Amino acid sequence: MQNEITIKLLLVLCCRKMELCAAQWDEFDLDAAIWHMRDDVKTGKGLDVPLPPCAVEWLRELKRLSGASPYILPARKMQHRGLPHICEGTIGTAMGKLKPHMPDVEAFTVHDLRRTARTQLAALGVDVITAERCLNHKIKGVHGTYDRHDYFDERKDALIKWADLMRELEQGGNDKVVNLKDKKRKAA
Numbered sequence: 169m170q171n172e173i174t175i176k177l178l179l180v181l182c183c184r185k186m187e188l189c190a191a192q193w194d195e196f197d198l199d200a201a202i203w204h205m206r207d208d209v210k211t212g213k214g215l216d217v218p219l220p221p222c223a224v225e226w227l228r229e230l231k232r233l234s235g236a237s238p239y240i241l242p243a244r245k246m247q248h249r250g251l252p253h254i255c256e257g258t259i260g261t262a263m264g265k266l267k268p269h270m271p272d273v274e275a276f277t278v279h280d281l282r283r284t285a286r287t288q289l290a291a292l293g294v295d296v297i298t299a300e301r302c303l304n305h306k307i308k309g310v311h312g313t314y315d316r317h318d319y320f321d322e323r324k325d326a327l328i329k330w331a332d333l334m335r336e337l338e339q340g341g342n343d344k345v346v347n348l349k350d351k352k353r354k355a356a
Contacts, residue, residue, distance in 0.1 A: 170233055171262035173226045174241060178259070178278065180223050180331045182285040182302045185256045185278050192238045193231065198224050215304055218324035220331035285330065292329045298322040302330075 178188060187205060195204050201224050203217040219227070230240050239253040259278050282303055289299040300307060301319040 170230065170241065170244075171259070173230055174254075174259055175262070175281070176334070177223060177226055178281045179285055180220060180327065180334055181217055182282060182289075182327070182330075183217065183304070184282070185259055189241055189253050189256055189259070191240050193234070193240060194238065196227060196240070198227055198231075216318070216320060218320060218327055220324075220328045222331045222335055223327075288330055288333060289326055292326070292333065294326040294329065295322075298326050302326055 174188065177183075178185060181188070181203070183205075191203070191205070195206055196202075196219075197204065198219070201219040201221070203219055205215045205217055227240065234240060234242050237252070241254045243251055243253055243255075256278070286299060286303055289302060290296075294302070297307060297311070297315075298319050302323050306312060307315065
């Protein structure tokens with residue numbers, strides 16, 4: 169269950185895997201639906217990430233699963249590097265286990281989740297700058313130099329749209345969706 173929620177959060181929040189793996193509970197205000205990310209792994213700057221309602225729901229479940237750990241994704245067993253949270257390879261390993269259930273789907277990596285999210289934001293009509301800011305990409309050129317707006321409200325609206333689409337797809341609202349739970353049952 170933890171792996172499934174982690175993958176959903178990576179998709180809906182458009183974040184990098186290490187940002188989520190190393191996140192601590194004191195960064196999250198679930199009542200205000202904001203993740204006060206301390207330091208983005210690429211920019212080294214903090215960022216407030218708006219949390220769509222489903223992300224808050226999933227995070228509450230992770231809170232229950234994480235017990236007293238300060239990390240949202242605590243290490244499940246002693247790791248060779250002694251990390252107090254899951255290592256980034258854990259997510260890739262979990263995704264690799266899905267491949268046998270999806271023979272018609274081309275191979276993908278954890279980083280492909282960000283590409284998927286960015287593609288879907290475009291398909292939903294989210295403007296380029298807001299979509300890029302959702303992925304916490306630095307805007308280049310003159311626009312990036314002069315525009316200091318954080319796009320929080322715009323990112324919030326975009327992530328809610330994206331989350332709504334994800335929920336619709338998860339509930340079978342699209343005939344192109346591969347239902348992994350059904351495939352697992354048939355394989356058993």
